[in-house]
Amino acid sequence: MSLIKCLTASVAFIAWAAHESVQSAEIAVSQAQIDRLEIHLEEARPATQEAVALLPATIIPPMNSRIAVPAPFAGTVVSVHVLPGQSVEQGRTLMTIASRELVETLSQLRQAEANLAVASAVAERYRGLAEKNIASPTRAAETEAQRAGLEAVVDEHRRLVSLGKIKTDPDGSYALIAPRAGRIVEANVAPGASIGAMQAAVVFDTSDELWVEAQLPASLVGKVHPGDSITLEDGTKGKVLSVGHTLDPKTRSSTLTGTIPGSAGVVPGQMVTLSIHRQAAISSVEVPAQAVVWLGAAPSVFVRTEMGFAVQPVVLKGKTLRAATIGGGLTAGQKIAVSGLAQLENMIGAE
Structure with a gap:
């Protein structure tokens, strides 16, 4: 048991000694060597933010924010007016589609409007006759119900025609309109292709x-x-x-x-x-990420001294691809090496 304790203490002492030797290491490097090894220096500066992850x-x-513009009526794509990546304004024409469904719906709408006009006249007539006790109130109520039913049919067809705020043309085609400004992500169909009712024709980000x-x-x-x-x-x-x-x-x-x-x-x-x-904490400083090296199981930097460089262990608070935040061991204004670090590490053992 005592032998194990001795071995453990020896290992701990060796690790401590290695850390202390690295911490106290100072490397004598002349200006000529610095130039030849292309060792560049930068100043540690006060950190305003520290890296977390x-x-x-x-x-x-x-x-x-991603909106799909559907085609309310099935048909054939006549032309596509936008390309993926293109910015569009609200109201811009996106696609023109020829649709037999649209022609049939418009025809049904006109027929329903005509029937509604007749039904409204009949209902008005019977209402007047019922008020004079010439016609039965029941008959007047029936004509009013017929008028209300036809009015519902007309409203339904008008909603269908106004889906997506399309622009209809007399030739039976219609244009899809951008409901908001944005950037085109996808135009899912090409000219000549068929498109189904309510199929997404264009997708864009707003x-x-x-x-x-x-x-x-x-x-x-x-x-x-x-x-x-x-x-x-x-x-x-x-x-x-x-x-x-x-x-x-x-x-x-x-x-x-x-x-x-x-x-x-x-x-x-x-x-x-x-x-x-x-x-970042007030005392933290920021250095280039490549300036931090691991020596003796501790993050360290090479600080410029009169003789050359001193190895300075630091408290590393966070690191990104560009910068590292130091929470202790270094002060703002100190010059540190940011390149040639491998050569400086080799020179530690040669001292």
Whole structure:
């Protein structure tokens, strides 16, 4: 038992000694060597935000912002006036469709309107006769009921013709109209193709924003909140909209949804890398991500000194593809190496 304790103590001492040797290591490097090794320096600067997580994510359209414009009547596509990716204004003609169904519905509407006019005249006549006790009130009520029935038929046909606020032409064709301004996503049919009644003909997005969806590990649930800043790898900035509070039993993660500008240069379905940020502590500093190396099982940076460089262990609060947030061990204004780090690591053992 004492032998095990001795071995454990020896291992701990060796690890501590290695950490201390790295922590106190200072590497003598001349300016000529710095130039030859192409070691570049940057200053640590005060951090305004600290990285919380770096996650893979997918661009998705905002909820309820994607609109499908259906064809209310079956027919044949005559012409398509828009292309995917094109921006359209409200009221723009999207597609022209020739439809026998529309011709039949318009004919039925005109017939129903004519029948309604006759029924209204008859009902009016019998109402007047009933008031003078010339005709039976029951007969007057029957004609009024016939008029009401025909009025319902006319209303039904008018609603059919006005579906989607289409524009009808005398030749039996109609035009689909953009109900709102937006950007075309899909035009599902080509000229000459048949299209069914209420089939989606054109799909477009109406929002000037995009959403980004990621799976947040269980360890970060509760640490990320709506309103936290997010940044894509190209520098596009946005914010967290929502964080789910239920874990998927298979992935042990929760769904995070954020919003970014629609002008970000990405499209729905595209895979991106998302970094999440929050307000940094006053004492925190920010350095380029590549400046942080792991030495002696601790994150460290190479700080410029009069002789060369000193290895400085730091407290790493968060890291993204571009920057790392340091919570201790480094102060703003200190110059650190951001390139040539492998050569500096090799020089530690050579000292």
